[in-house]
Every structure is written in structure tokens, then in C-alpha cells.
Amino acid sequence: MGIEGVPATRFEAACASGGSAFFHAYSSVAAGLYDVVLVTGVEKMTSQSTPRVSEILAGAGDMAGEIKAGGTFAALFAMIARRHMHQYGTTREQMAAVAVKNHANAFKNPYAHMHKLITLEQALAGKPIAEPLTIYDCSLISDGAASLLLAPLDRASEFAGQPVLVAGIAQTSGPLALDRREDITTFTAVRKAAQKAYRMAGVAAPDIQFAEVHDCFTIAEIMAMEDLGFVGPGEGGPYVQRGATALGGEAAGQRERRAEGEGPPGGRHRRGADLRRGRADPRAAGERQVRNRDLGLAQNLGGSGATAVVTILRSVR
């Protein structure tokens, strides 16, 4: 990048690498150590075969146990989905509804990896990856990048016409292996990160006007609705199915999905979410623009829940 002399660190938290980098960049500015910090994420996954990419990604799981037994991330989330279906009656149709909505959102995003509208029937009939997940339940293997600049609020206008304030942020961890958890239908790391971020921002779940949640797999998005407190445990499926999270849906804003049409969860994911927040002016997002956009939330999940980062962003007037 042609910048020399400043500290440069690479963060590794699997799919939450971006969120973790952002959290640490925020911490260093908030601590007064640095004034201007650049956070960048890059994803380059398409140069290897799918089985090889699956194998590399699985390095973020419990290598000695669940991965050695033949697990991939799709397999782990498939087990999570099966349990969620068993415990709460969540259906494949509800998971497919997530995929349909997200493809529709991506269709309008010029930066999306894939511009393809799908129907519920197509989503359900997709190639099986790890039952009950079909190819449409899984985010794409993509390449991409995103960058963000952080600065103290009183310097923000030097860099951006419309800065966005980090009102709350938290990074947490959870058990690595699925078989070490009491209940695999919830991500304790996400719940804790959300609670901490809400408390820091002085807000609660109902105050959030729009959110970008981690959707490595459709079930992850359903669980995010629950773990972030938008609905209660087990209510995520019906919530998505009735269109609450679609653009213009009953929820005050939109849970806009990034990964399926727009690239994989991964290092880059979170920054993209924050950039979207940053493009709060109407010119930027066009017909995808959410009407009520003063208070947004971005959630990033690492692996199958070993790391979570939740950020609450507020527009600055």
C-alpha cells in the first residue's frame, strides 16, 4: 500500500477476522494511542477447488475432533440446523426464505458476487451440501475486499462527509467445538457480545433500525435474529418467513444479507457491513437504501461461534 513505519497487524479469528481487526482498531483510537487507523480485509478463495477451500476453512474448527471426523463448516452448521429444527420446529422452508431474500438484496447491489434471483422452490431443490443444507443455504466462495478508516469523532470530518459513530462494540469468545456446548442452537458468544454492545451504546434490541448479520449459512441468520434479541429463542424461523427482515418488512429496518450474493463470510465481511453503515447518505445505496438508518448493528461470527463481534453504529448529525 506504500505506507511504511506504522504498526501493521494481521488478525486471525476465522470469519470474524474483519470484526476483530475493527474492534482492535477501535480500541486503539478510543484509548488515545492512535488517531487514524486503517482497517482492511481481503478475501481470496477462488483460486482453489471447493474441497480444498472447505478443508482450509475447517482449520477454524476443532481439528482433533469434529473436523478429523469428516467435518466441514457446512457439516457443522448442518448439525446445528438439524438441532434447531428438532428443538424449535424450524423448517427448511424458513431457511430457504433467508436465501431467497438475500439473493433479492444482492440483485440490487452492484458490488455483489452474484446477481441471481431465486425462488423458494429453487432454494429447496438445490444440490445437497450437508443435509439439511443445500447449496443455496451456504454462502459463496468468493473474492473481495473492504476498507474502513477510524478516527476520533472530532477529526472525522477531515476524512468523510458523513462519518458514522461507533456507539457500542464488543468482541467475545465461545467454545470452539460443537460437542463442548450445552446447546448448539444458540451462539453464547453472540449473545454476550450483543449484551455488551447494547449496554455500551445505551440501547436495546428494539432500538436497532437495521442490521447486517453474519450469514455464512441460512441457519446462522435465523439464529442471529434470536441471539441479538430481535426475537426470542426459536422464533427466528417464523420471523424471517413472514418477511419481517425483508426490505420494507415489519422490522423497522432491513436485515440485509451480504454473504450469499455478495461474497463469503470471512475476513472482509465485517468491514463491508460497516462501510454500508458509512454510506448512510441516500445517493449511495439506491433502491437498497433503508429508510430508517440512524442506528444500525453489524454482527460478525467466527467459525461456528468461537468468536463474535457486535458493533452498534449511529449516524452523526
Place this chain on the structure above:
Amino acid sequence: MVWSAPEAHLKEAPYQMAIVVLDAGGRLTARILGDRVQIGDAVTFAEYRDGVPFFRKAA
């Protein structure tokens, strides 16, 4: 049920994985040998293959 397997297990696909709750306490992520199992089915330990535990549906 894994259909899209990682490189190391390509030849074995499709195969079933399960988190087994052990009578003695604790859980294990294992492979299933033979008939597919559902959540709640009783399973018994069959064998270890290359350090991976295999269980089968209890009779």
C-alpha cells in the same frame, strides 16, 4: 449427512456425522456406520478408524 466432503474424505462421501451423548457423560463428534440415525436414537460404539470414532444404531 455430508455430501460435499473435504479433500481428505472425498472418497467416503456421502457420510453421516453425529454428536453422540455418552452414557458416561460428555459428548463426542463421531461418524455413523450403517443405517442413518435421527436425533434421539440410541447408538453403540462400533470401532475407531484412523482415530475417528464410529457408532451404529443400537439394535
